[in-house]
Amino acid sequence: MKRLVAVGFEGSANKIGVGVVTLDGTILSNPRHTYITPPGQGFLPRETAHHHLRHVLPLFSSALEEAGVTPADVDCLCYTRGPGMGAPLQVSAVVVRVLSQLWKKPIVAVNHCVAHIEMGRVVTGAEDPVVLYVSGGNTQVIAYSEGRYRIFGETIDIAVGNCLDRFARVLTLSNDPSPGYNIEQLAKKGENFIDLPYTVKGMDVSFSGILSYIEATAVEKLKKKECSPADLCYSLQVCTPSPIQSFFLEA
Structure with a gap:
């Protein structure tokens, strides 16, 4: 054959x-x-x-x-x-x-x-999974039903990937091999957790508040040496899974 x-x-x-x-x-x-x-x-x-x-x-x-x-x-x-x-x-x-x-x-x-x-x-090898789709342009919970993929919850503004990319640009991190990878490596050196705001609305989430805070307040903390870039990477990695996990907690 x-x-x-x-x-x-x-x-x-x-x-x-x-x-x-x-x-x-x-x-x-x-x-x-x-x-x-x-x-x-x-x-x-x-x-x-x-x-x-x-x-x-x-x-x-x-x-x-x-x-x-x-x-x-x-x-x-x-x-x-x-x-x-x-x-x-x-x-x-x-x-x-x-x-x-x-x-x-x-x-x-x-x-x-x-x-x-x-x-x-x-x-x-999954046959009928509930999918957490997290990419540069998408953050969605999706499942297959009645012949098509259906969205049960999603970001109402920007995706996690886009948030990470823009965050990397704020800290002027390298794009090689990817912003997310370099954020993860720097996060391993972080010691101080900075509380970052995020919003959960039913089955939907918002990440723009996290990014806005980093672009404004958190950057000021860097200038005043109240935190390090590694601290911000660590805090972002700790914070961003929370709204993603909330999809399944709500479900």
């Missing part, structure tokens, strides 16, 4: 990646490259798209070579249709459309959020 092979392109934010997988979820290759900006700066759509344009074809060649597949082995081409940043998303979409014309292969447009959930199901 012939194995079904898909080549997927992901470029919704600052990472561009090309993966080759089989129908049963076996990952044959997954090379990727991240657009790293200077500390204190975020990634803008235009510059991010230029980064993806520079790296997508070399990554594509590496993915096929590592997986040991040829165009004849490929059954379909997949790409992230959205949600994500418009300009970076267009890079993958254009490449996939060109390859589809050249190779005469069907295209599968993928929802970014659903893909995260489905990857988690494949890796864990």
Whole structure:
């Protein structure tokens, strides 16, 4: 029986990646490259798209070579249709459309959020999970019911990932390999807990208050040397799980 092979392109934010997988979820290759900006700066759509344009074809060649597949082995081409940043998303979409014309292969447009959930199901083997979806642009509790994914609770302003990214920019932490990772490493050196405000509204949560406090009051504490950047990272890590956990406490 012939194995079904898909080549997927992901470029919704600052990472561009090309993966080759089989129908049963076996990952044959997954090379990727991240657009790293200077500390204190975020990634803008235009510059991010230029980064993806520079790296997508070399990554594509590496993915096929590592997986040991040829165009004849490929059954379909997949790409992230959205949600994500418009300009970076267009890079993958254009490449996939060109390859589809050249190779005469069907295209599968993928929802970014659903893909995260489905990857988690494949890796864990979970059959019908209640999902806590925490990414750069999403903080949601999701479950599958009556043929579709349904949201039971979510952030009403910014996502945890966005909060961490903006917090890292306030402290001018490096984006390499990622803001969240560097926050976690610095948090290990923190000693003083600073109480940060957060809001829970039923099954929904808010993180903008945490970020606003850090951008204003907490930064003043840094100037007065009443706390250290490590203390702020430690406090943020301790504080941000609380509203996430409240999803399940409310449920």
